[in-house]
Amino acid sequence: MVFRNREGGKIIRKGWLLDVGYTVKGEQTYITLIVKGKKTAKLLFPYDPYFYVDAPEEKAEELKEVKVVRKEEEIKVKRTEIVEKKIWGKMRKLIKVVCYRPPHVPHLKAHIPYPCYEYSIPFARRFMYDLQLSPFDIIKYERKGPLITKIMGIERAESKKSPALSKMAFDIEVLNPMGTPREKEDPIIMISYRSDKEKGVLTFKGDGACRDEKEMLEHFDKKIKDENPDILIGYNSSLFDLPYLKARAEKLKAQFNLARFGGKMRAVQKGLVHGYEIKGRVHVDMYPILRLFGYIGVIKAENYTLDAVSESVLGEHKIDIGGWERINELWEKGEVGKIAEYCLKDAELTYRLAEKFLPLEIELAQTSKLPLFQTTLSTTGQMVESLLMFHAQRRGEIIPPRPTSAEVAERIARPIKGAFVKLPEPGIYSNIAVLDFRGLYPSIIISYNIDPATISESGEHKAPKGTTFKKAPKGLIPEVLEGLLDKRAKIKRALKEMDKDSEEYKVLSARSQALKILANSFYGYLGYARSRWYSRQCAESVTAWGRKHINDTIQKAEEKGFKVLYADTDSVFLIYEDKEKVIEFMNEVNKALPEKMELELEGFYVRGVFVSKKSEEKGAKKKYALLGEDGRIKIRGFELVRRDWSEIAKETQKRVLEIILKEGSKEKAAKVVRETIKALKEGKIELEKLAIKTQLKKEPEKYEVKSPELEAALKLREKGLQVGKGAIISYVIGRRGTSISEKATPLELAQDYDADYYINNQILPAVMKIMKELGYDEYTLIHGGKQQSLEEFF
DNA sequence: GCCGTAGGACTACCA
DNA sequence: ACTGGTAGTCCTACGGCG
Numbered sequence: 136m137v138f139r140n141r142e143g144g145k146i147i148r149k150g151w152l153l154d155v156g157y158t159v160k161g162e163q164t165y166i167t168l169i170v171k172g173k174k175t176a177k178l179l180f181p182y183d184p185y186f187y188v189d190a191p192e193e194k195a196e197e198l199k200e201v202k203v204v205r206k207e208e209e210i211k212v213k214r215t216e217i218v219e220k221k222i223w224g225k226m227r228k229l230i231k232v233v234c235y236r237p238p239h240v241p242h243l244k245a246h247i248p249y250p251c252y253e254y255s256i257p258f259a260r261r262f263m264y265d266l267q268l269s270p271f272d273i274i275k276y277e278r279k280g281p282l283i284t285k286i287m288g289i290e291r292a293e294s295k296k297s298p299a300l301s302k303m304a305f306d307i308e309v310l311n312p313m314g315t316p317r318e319k320e321d322p323i324i325m326i327s328y329r330s331d332k333e334k335g336v337l338t339f340k341g342d343g344a345c346r347d348e349k350e351m352l353e354h355f356d357k358k359i360k361d362e363n364p365d366i367l368i369g370y371n372s373s374l375f376d377l378p379y380l381k382a383r384a385e386k387l388k389a390q391f392n393l394a395r396f397g398g399k400m401r402a403v404q405k406g407l408v409h410g411y412e413i414k415g416r417v418h419v420d421m422y423p424i425l426r427l428f429g430y431i432g433v434i435k436a437e438n439y440t441l442d443a444v445s446e447s448v449l450g451e452h453k454i455d456i457g458g459w460e461r462i463n464e465l466w467e468k469g470e471v472g473k474i475a476e477y478c479l480k481d482a483e484l485t486y487r488l489a490e491k492f493l494p495l496e497i498e499l500a501q502t503s504k505l506p507l508f509q510t511t512l513s514t515t516g517q518m519v520e521s522l523l524m525f526h527a528q529r530r531g532e533i534i535p536p537r538p539t540s541a542e543v544a545e546r547i548a549r550p551i552k553g554a555f556v557k558l559p560e561p562g563i564y565s566n567i568a569v570l571d572f573r574g575l576y577p578s579i580i581i582s583y584n585i586d587p588a589t590i591s592e593s594g595e596h597k598a599p600k601g602t603t604f605k606k607a608p609k610g611l612i613p614e615v616l617e618g619l620l621d622k623r624a625k626i627k628r629a630l631k632e633m634d635k636d637s638e639e640y641k642v643l644s645a646r647s648q649a650l651k652i653l654a655n656s657f658y659g660y661l662g663y664a665r666s667r668w669y670s671r672q673c674a675e676s677v678t679a680w681g682r683k684h685i686n687d688t689i690q691k692a693e694e695k696g697f698k699v700l701y702a703d704t705d706s707v708f709l710i711y712e713d714k715e716k717v718i719e720f721m722n723e724v725n726k727a728l729p730e731k732m733e734l735e736l737e738g739f740y741v742r743g744v745f746v747s748k749k750s751e752e753k754g755a756k757k758k759y760a761l762l763g764e765d766g767r768i769k770i771r772g773f774e775l776v777r778r779d780w781s782e783i784a785k786e787t788q789k790r791v792l793e794i795i796l797k798e799g800s801k802e803k804a805a806k807v808v809r810e811t812i813k814a815l816k817e818g819k820i821e822l823e824k825l826a827i828k829t830q831l832k833k834e835p836e837k838y839e840v841k842s843p844e845l846e847a848a849l850k851l852r853e854k855g856l857q858v859g860k861g862a863i864i865s866y867v868i869g870r871r872g873t874s875i876s877e878k879a880t881p882l883e884l885a886q887d888y889d890a891d892y893y894i895n896n897q898i899l900p901a902v903m904k905i906m907k908e909l910g911y912d913e914y915t916l917i918h919g920g921k922q923q924s925l926e927e928f929f
Numbered sequence: 930g931c932c933g934t935a936g937g938a939c940t941a942c943c944a
Numbered sequence: 945a946c947t948g949g950t951a952g953t954c955c956t957a958c959g960g961c962g
Contacts (some may be wrong), residue, residue, distance in 0.1 A: 407947055431946095516946045553948030554944065575944090576947095659946025666946080674947075704944040704949090749952065757943045772951080777941055779953085829940065840938055840955050875954065881947055896953085931961085938955080944948095 137274075138172040145277055147287055148172055151298045152272050153365060154417065154506050155259040157182075157235050168283070170274065170395070170417060171299070177396035177415065178276070179307045183213060184258050187229040187533065188251035192217055195230045204253040205244045208238045219389040221532040222252075224588035224608075229533075252533045262530040263504060268460045270500045270507055271298040295495055297642050300417075303330035303364035304486035306357075307376050308478045312463050314855025318382040322348045324466055325474055325916055326355045326634075327482040330362055333773065336479050341471040349387040354382065356391045356461055366417045366507075367393060368489045370441045370481070371801065373411040373420040378402060405512040417507050419564065421488050422495060424511055431515060431652060433495070437778055437828060438863040445484045448491060454480045458883075494641060498649035502619070515656040516663050522653065522667060526615045535667040546664035551674045554704035555682040557689065559754035562699060563795070564710060567761060568717045569737040571706035574620070574685065576658035577684070579680045581617045582729035585661075586610020587670040598676035599683045612668065616657050623650040681705065688724055688734065695720050703757065706737065714739060742796050746904040757902075762796040774901045776864075782824040784897035787811045791902050801909040805916055808902050815890045815898070825893060826865040826882045834860045843868070843879035851881050868892045 139148045150172030158165050158179070165179040176387020203210040216231040229252070234240055237258035238325060244254040256264075268274070268289060268454035275287040296906075308325040309316040325338040337351045337358075338344050345351040366455075369376050381400060384391035394400050408423055428434045436447040443901070445451050454477045456465065465474050500510040501742040503518035504525040510518065527534050538546070572578070579585065583596040589610040594603030604610075626647045633640045660666050680702065688707055689699050697720070701708040712718050719738070724734045740761040746756045758772035770776055770792065775785040775832050787808060794804040815819055829844035835858065838845055847866035848858045858864070867885035872878040878889060899913065906916050 166935095237940090408945090512945065519946075551947065556943090557950060571944095632944095656946055659948095660947090662948085663946045678948080706944080748950095755951065772942060774952090777952095779940065832940075838938085842939070842954065900952085930957090933958105934956105935958085937955090939953085942955095943950080 139354045140727075142543060144833065146698070147277060147775040149273055150176070151300075152268060152270060152274055154270075154302075154415075154508065155263055156414070157237060157258050162235055164258075164921050165237055166259065168170070168274070175363075175365065175395070177281065178278060178283050179281050180286070181264055183233045183235075183255075183412060184240055184246055184261065185231050185233040186240050187218070187220065187252040188247055189222075189227070189229055189252065190226055192230070192249075194249070198230055198232055198247065201232075201243060201246055203246050206240055206553065211235065212243060219529070219531070224532075226444040247572060252536065253538060255427075256534065260505075260521070260524070263506075266527050267525070267529060270510075271497065272421065278672040296638065297497055300365040301331055301363070302366040302368055302419075302486075303328055303490060304482045304489060305329075305367040305376070306369065306478055307370075307380065308462055308474055309379060310463055310466060310746060311459060315857040318379060319386070323352070323379065323383050324348070324462075325471075325478045326351060327475070327478040328355075328358065329479070329482040329486040330364060330709050332362065333448060334474040334479060334483065338379070338471055338475065340466070344471075345676050348383065349389045352387065353577045355380075356389075356393065359393050363395075364416065366419055366489075367413055368419045368485055370485045370488075371420065371573055372418070373409050373421040373423070377411040377413075377418070398645050403512075405509065406514065408512045409509070409802070410512040410515075412508065416804075417491070419489065419496070421485055421492070425488070425490060425658075427493065428515065432646070433652075433858050441481060441484060444488065449484065449487055451484065451487075451654070453477070453484065465709075466719065487539050492898075494645040495648055498642075498646045499652065502646075502649045502653055502780055506773050515652060516660050516666065518653060519656050519660040519666060523611060523615060527611055530611060537667055538669065543664045546669060546671070549671075551662050551671060553678050554703070555685055555705070556756045557699065557702040558756065559701040559708075559745040559759070561745050561752075561754045561908055564743050564745070565741065566711050567740040567743045568702065568709045568711045568714070569740065569761070570688070570709070570717070570721055571737045573733050573735050574654065575681055575684070575705035575732075576677050577616055577620060577654050578729075578732040579677050579684075580657060580661075580799040581613045582731045583619070583676070583680060584610055584613050585676055586612040587668060587673055589613075590670075598679050600672075600675050600679040602672045604676070612657065612661070612673075616654060623647050623654070626650070631870045656835050672884050684728075684732070691724060692720060694872075700743075701759065708743075709856070711739075740769075744796065744905065746828055746908060746909065749900065749904065760792050760796060764799070768793060768796060778828045779899065781827050781893065781897050782891065783811065783815070783820055784901040785789055786824070787898055788905070795905065795909070799923060801906070801911070804909075805906065806913065808898065808906070808916060811898055812894050813894050816870050818888075818890065820888070820893075822882060822885050822888065825867045825885075825888050827867070828865050829862050830863045831858070831860060841876050843876045846876040847879040847881045850884060854884070 139146055150170035152168060153171050154169040154285050156167045163181055164183060166182045168178045168180060170176055170178055195217060199212050199215045201212050209677045213233045213235050218229055218231045219226055220229050234243060240254050246249045273290040276283045277285045283824060288807040305326060305328045307323050309323050310321045325336060327336045328334060335352050339347050339351050344352055364643060377678060392400060393413050395415025402415050403410045403412050411418055426439050429436060429439060434448055436443045442453045456473060456477050462474060496510060500507045505513055505518060505521045524534050584604050589605045590602060591605045592603060594605045594715045596604040626643050630643055658677050661670055686701055689702055692699050692707060692709055695710040699707060699709055721734050721736060740763055743759060743761040745754050745759050761769045763769060774790060775788045790807050794800055831848055835845060835848055843866055844864040849863050851858045865882040866879045867882055868875060868878045868883055868889045869880045870887050870889050903913060
């Protein structure tokens with residue numbers, strides 16, 4: 136990229152937009168832009184904060200004189216203007232109240248006795264929406280010193296290349312003789328880093344080492360200033376590494392500030408997520424990112440430790456030094472090399488995770504219009520909200536306010552009716568076809584123009600619930616959503632022609648994934664209690680139309696003579712004799728659907744199992760296993776896909792399902808179960824296979840009832856370990872104690888196990904439901920019964 | 930006070 | 945701290961019994 140050229144005697148510069156903030160100098164507020172051109176620079180652009188007041192035009196003069204005194208500071212209005220904006224689709228004249236400083240906005244708003252709008256939009260984002268800027272856009276500008284005198288234009292950062300950002304991952308090791316390290320006492324003994332260029336370890340023991348901890352911190356500080364990465368990456372660095380580094384640096388009075396351009400490092404909170412900001416760079420903590428990706432199904436891991444995530448997405452482990460306690464021992468013994476190897480590997484894994492997931496994160500930032508650092512701390516709901524704010528501004532529409540806490544409570548109190556799930560009949564079936572609606576809810580929103588502003592009694596689209604929506608003009612939400620889906624369709628077509636190993640392919644497939652993630656979050660956002668665009672009527676209409684379409688499909692299938700086994704939200708399971716007839720049926724359904732909606736063939740399956748519920752004879756919903764024609768088994772809902780069941784129970788259930796679906800030998804399945812029970816009784820199963828993993832969703836003090844995972848967590852705390860909200864506890868049911876909670880012991884401390892518990896509460900419940908479909912009862916299963924093959928059973 | 934159980938708290942899944 | 949629908953475990957309060 137050419138970063139500067141001459142036009143009519145003036146120098147026009149160009150650079151990637153990395154971050155936006157603001158600063159105040161005297162009476163003027165400036166937006167600060169971190170722009171990466173040939174060099175990275177922090178630039179200033181004068182811009183005034185403002186909000187809108189819905190009052191008669193003639194009040195503009197009066198409003199200009201509003202004054203508020205707060206903490207001896209007199210807060211005044213800079214000027215007022217008359218503007219036209221749309222409120223829920225209707226044009227209206229509003230008074231724009233321009234202020235001197237961003238923090239003045241809420242104070243002035245509070246003293247104005249008319250309805251106000253857009254008073255709670257973070258100022259840097261306000262600027263980005265106003266100028267229609269996205270993160271990593273290329274801006275063209277003229278400057279005079281640090282001041283931008285003119286923004287000449289914006290080039291959309293939509294090239295097939297990702298922005299050229301330099302990055303460095305790091306990790307620290309800390310002594311922990313008392314369990315969780317204490318900032319006051321326990322020193323940092325090592326810092327490792329892995330950048331685009333090189334890797335290394337800093338320590339103060341052994342060859343070529345720093346003199347002491349203080350010097351090590353200062354070396355690290357210098358390292359970062361020399362290499363000057365745009366992005367600093369850690370793992371749980373928001374809550375551990377960075378605050379610890381800062382605390383130690385303060386205690387030791389070390390020169391330590393990883394920020395650029397005189398900025399600061401500080402802890403921040405966005406919603407409920409904790410972050411740590413390094414001004415002038417982008418601090419990326421991989422942990423919350425991977426947590427979110429786990430939540431939305433981009434990755435799947437048993438828990439979200441660096442080790443577990445590396446295993447699941449890179450197929451690699453951390454170096455095993457035998458637990459965190461060993462660091463003290465190795466350090467004492469002077470075996471610094473081992474710690475260094477361990478520490479560097481952590482930085483390396485963190486770097487590799489970033490290489491893998493930063494492209495998606497960057498695309499999410501560009502799509503949602505949130506700066507990268509903000510994006511790493513955001514939920515999909517916040518990303519959708521930002522995107523809608525951006526487009527509301529483009530369309531000249533007022534951004535609705537956030538709901539009050541009373542409104543939030545009211546919304547939560549009355550949930551919206553959701554999807555339809557058909558009750559399956561338990562049994563083993565052959566020849567199953569699965570059809571599903573592609574992107575059901577997004578396609579409904581677009582097809583019926585569902586938006587808070589299109590609701591109208593004279594609307595042409597009438598939802599099964601009764602709400603009617605106008606066909607035109609297109610609402611903000613359907614328009615933005617359609618934009619995402621159209622862009623994605625285009626990218627998908629382009630990807631087919633591309634070399635899968637190319638840089639462009641990686642960038643575009645990440646972009647496609649980001650578009651999909653956001654598109655799929657729109658319905659949830661409409662029904663999200665804290666949403667600015669919450670609409671009960673809209674959300675209810677989406678699900679009502681969804682239920683109608685799936686039920687119509689079931690009915691049509693039955694009319695065609697298919698047996699419908701099961702249906703959930705957007706999918707139907709049919710028993711077929713002739714594949715052609717299934718396709719024929721699908722095409723027929725599609726002819727009658729709106730253009731954006733489509734029923735697709737998900738697949739044909741050789742065999743499938745549905746089981747009954749534990750307590751009743753009725754079939755269990757959301758629980759089935761299907762054997763595909765390629766021999767692969769698709770399993771949903773069974774214990775074996777849940778982390779809160781022991782590996783031994785899951786493994787046994789998996790083997791039983793496989794034997795039944797693939798080999799059809801129920802006696803062989805019974806044998807597997809009996810062998811497992813025998814091994815358990817003989818104490819032959821390793822404790823790792825008996826661990827049950829459960830997350831603590833609240834702080835331990837906040838629970839009303841005790842539970843095994845809670846009791847196990849408390850036992851960890853007794854050992855001086857920090858266990859809090861979000862921790863995933865691995866525990867084993869041991870022999871000591873009366874209740875199950877009492878018996879629960881953290882895996883790390885477990886010595887023995889209660890075989891009866893594992894047989895009666897883990898193996899048998901997991902396996903019985905399946906064996907019951909084959910005519911086994913518990914007694915015959917355990918003690919043996921007469922031989923019978925699945926062929927005879929059918 | 931002991932026993933059995935209904936209902937509540939809680940988690941993790943499916944879509 | 946994006947939605948609702950669902951199964952299942954374990955705990956606890958409660959009622960019956962004596």
